[in-house]
Amino acid sequence: MKKQFAIIGLGRFGTSICKELFHMGHEVLAIDKTEKKIEMAGAFATQTLLCDATDETELSKIGIRNFEHVIVAIGDDIQASILCTLHLKDFNIPRVWVKAQNDYHHKVLEKIGADRIFHPEKDMGNRIASFLTSEKVIDYIDLSADYSIVEVLASKKVNGKSLIDLNVRARFGCTILAIKQNGKVNVTPDPSEKLNQGDIFIVIGNKQDLMRFQEAAL
The missing domain is CATH 3.30.70.1450 (Regulator of K+ conductance, C-terminal domain)
Structure with a gap:
């Protein structure tokens, strides 16, 4: 069944998920604050948007509340990842999945209600x-x-x-x-x-x- 996903953060991890979901036939909204990454994502996303995901007002304006599945794949900026996740949970989005940088980041994400937390480097290492x-x-x-x-x-x-x-x-x-x-x-x-x-x-x-x-x- 075709689903709708929003991917926030188009680093290596976010781009990889975006491509895979798109190739599987799902509708994918790719979001990043860098224009160059947005331009590149046009080839493997249903829609792309330039947006600062730490800004609650911007997130609301792009209609993020309409998505049941949002993946936060923000790279090295832990503060931005946490703030974005907090906004998404405040919007009552049912499934917010987040990439964690370390155990501290993981604990904070758990506290603010992230529904699933990924450790790509650690998982691949295992x-x-x-x-x-x-x-x-x-x-x-x-x-x-x-x-x-x-x-x-x-x-x-x-x-x-x-x-x-x-x-x-x-x-x-x-x-x-x-x-x-x-x-x-x-x-x-x-x-x-x-x-x-x-x-x-x-x-x-x-x-x-x-x-x-x-x-x-x-």
């Missing part, structure tokens, strides 16, 4: 670290400080075994959400079906448990 430390990890999603979802590649250890044989939940405390086999995703795998090297397990669990699962079972 993903890269996971890839570097395990050849079996194909993809990685951080859910919290303790829990993740990972896609892991099955080794020859699983050949001929079944989910019943692996007994993942009892042995490791993890849950297999789905299995990719021959390019197809099975979200309700038969626990008695034989597994093969090269199958991909989509698993959720505590990070330490996931590590034990990767090392022992795969």
